[in-house]
Amino acid sequence: MHQAPAPPKAVRRQHDREIVSLAVPAFGALVAEPLFLLADSAIVGHLGTPQLAGLAIASALLSTAVSVFVFLAYATTAAVARRVGAGDLPSAIRQGIDGIWLALLLGAGVVALTLPTAPWLVDVFGASDTATPYAITYLRISILGIPAMLVVLAATGVLRGLQDTRTPLYVAIAGFAANGVLNVGLVYGAGLGIAGSAWGTVIAQFGMAAAYLVVVVRGARRHGASLRPDAAGIRASAQAGVPLLVRTLSLRAVLMIATAVAARLGDADVAAHQIILSLWSLMAFALDAIAIAGQAIIGRYLGAEDPQGARQVCRRMVQWGVVSGIVLGLLLILGRPLFIPLFTSDPAVQDTLLPALLVVALSQPVSGVVFVLDGVLMGAGDGPYLAWAMLLTLAVFAPVALLVPALGGGLTALWGAMTLMMTVRLATLWLRARSGRWIVTGATR
Structure with missing residues (x-):
């Protein structure tokens, strides 16, 4: 960094505007994500202590799974942004689509591994006898939303690479609102208990993934980028x-x-x-x-x-x-x-x-x-x-x-x-x- 002389004041102002325009919406989207768990906790907490304890254990497992795959957003952002800078938007979007296909494959793998091992995972976390059945129920349903969550990560990286952090903010806000409404309706209105909370979150996650895919598909069609999976591209995304x-x-x-x-x-x-x-x-x-x-x-x-x-x-x-x-x-x-x-x-x-x-x-x-x-x-x-x-x-x-x-x-x-x-x-x-x-x-x- 010492090689870079201080830029003119006008350039610094330009950098400041660009940083703010990207960082402020990104912060909003980042804060909106933990609100999913907060809303679920507030709604499930009224069902009873064992249900809330079960939710806490299952959520810890889910949060760990998602945080492990956050590279889907980071690696995709960098790869897409490079191609945007090079003026090659079709290639940028194609790179992002490879990341989304990778997210789907990883999500399917997580579901396949977690569904049969859910009781063992809950036991490893030391769940009590009263909380265990609720934790298993919530985990087995919520894990079905992992592919959608990973698609959201990868698609978020695509849009960030395209210098767009506003769309992820809007999708996060809409997803949080939908999650709250669905949870209340399914937990209490439909009487599904903790299973209703899990299904509400899964539906909201797939809705968010669908919204992202609509944006990405439109961009791909506009710039003539292929939507088909490309083995070499997916492999490159994984290696990165x-x-x-x-x-x-x-x-x-x-x-x-x-x-x-x-x-x-x-x-x-x-x-x-x-x-x-x-x-x-x-x-x-x-x-x-x-x-x-x-x-x-x-x-x-x-x-x-x-x-x-x-x-x-x-x-x-x-x-x-x-x-x-x-x-x-x-x-x-x-x-x-x-x-x-x-x-x-x-x-x-x-x-x-x-x-x-x-x-x-x-x-x-x-x-x-x-x-x-x-x-x-x-x-x-x-x-x-x-x-x-x-x-x-x-x-x-x-x-x-x-x-x-x-x-x-x-x-x-x-x-x-x-x-x-x-x-x-x-x-x-x-x-x-x-x-x-x-x-x-x-x-x-």
């Missing part, structure tokens, strides 16, 4: 996604280790950890929205064979990441008297929470740069480096985090280890960004 899958699994391992360590610290610590993790995830949505804008814009610049433009917009987005991190950190510190009582009234949890929360707040500028550079390198198609960097980060974090209970540092030390994790990520991403090795121009990497 493997490094991002490794990266995602490594990050999931970090979060699982952190939660496991918190559980060993005591009830107050794990309760406070859950609150901080929820807040950290919410702030991650805001930072990830900037990263999504980075994926789309960087891919387009590189596809247009404009390395100087890519460097300049990378530099500007890093500035956005720093400022966003500072703002989020300040909001976390200043807003703590307002939101902490919403989560807990237990003095022990609050006392445990406060110093760890301060560590999280101070680390937000680091997180801001990490998210931005992660998006930049994804947009450049630099997946293999991201995979190795995240494996290195996991190797550094795991022993430090696992030592926390023995050293007696408590939750504050655990989130200090999380800050170390983000700092290692920052170092690896910053070195790569400065090297310029991610700058590979052309319609394909």
